[in-house]
Amino acid sequence: MQIAVVGAGIVGASIAYHLARRGARVHLFDEGLAPAAGVTGKAFGWVNLINGEPTANYGNYRIWREAISEYQRLKVALPEALRHARSGSLVWHATAAETQALVQEHQAAGAAVELVDAKTVAWWEPELREVPECAAFSPDDLALDPTLLTQTFVHAAIAFGAQADFDQKIISLETSDGRITGVRTAEQAVSADVVVLATGTSIDTLISPFGLAIGVESSPAVLLQYSCDRPFLNHILRGPDLEVRQRPDHSLLSAASCRGDSEENGPVAIGHRVLDVMRRKLALPDGVELQRAVIGYRPVFADGFPRLGFLPGADGIYVAVAHPGIILAPLLGRLAMEEIIEGQRSTLVPGFSVGAFPGS
Structure with a gap:
């Protein structure tokens, strides 16, 4: 079977890898110059369950939980993909009661989350100036480099026989007798x-000639990178006004929401405000400065679920859209392979049904 995969972000790269590994002839395209040139390269890189909502959206939480398990399988199948990943996060809310409720909610859903006290937090993170009374410790969380993981998927796909072309914008989808042919x-x-x-x-742009639209929306977020010359954080940290982790090269990453397009709400201005917060909450080493501030446009749906499956009314088109793609990509890659190659459709991730297209 010959399969064209359009998009070499982490989701497309994972699908290409899983398909090629299964024996399909895969041709991967991306308009960027390298893998992860789009939103993937602007992602924080936190694989976690702790940000899920087991009560408010248990269906999506089930997907996340299966996605975390998929990372354990990936460690065996493709160990080089996670060679620089770090484990564990500490999360806390404004009050101890809120943090305790967070832990209880996740524990009730079966997650391996622990409540740790202030003494433990201070021991684990001695550079934290404002130590919370307690925190949720999520030991299975991973901090990873999304670009490196995407590159690993692409290189592995090529090793299995896939072809990858970059700087190649797809102008149109080819059809014959009502079916997609390339x-x-x-x-x-x-x-x-x-x-x-x-x-x-950008998926709707490609399928609009067929009178289709899947209703994907854009959710902007800012990725911030700061220089740092020594290690001083041991976990991903997330508290009120703070979300930070340290990379293997010692630089710091933080993420923030976009608040508009004015200069005072631009990514650089946000980056400086976040740095002020970090200086207040952390004993930062000397010389920490903003290096990079970029906006990534995340694909989301109103119900919070990803989408995966063949499109009705466009025979031969398979769509994969996910946020958070970093968490879900390995799972979606396997599920897409099983459906395309083996004809096995998972009910875990919503697909598409006739009449479900706002633009049709």
């Missing part, structure tokens, strides 16, 4: 039995 770039037309679209917020 993709067209400015330079070539490539035949395919199935076209997988993993292009995030």
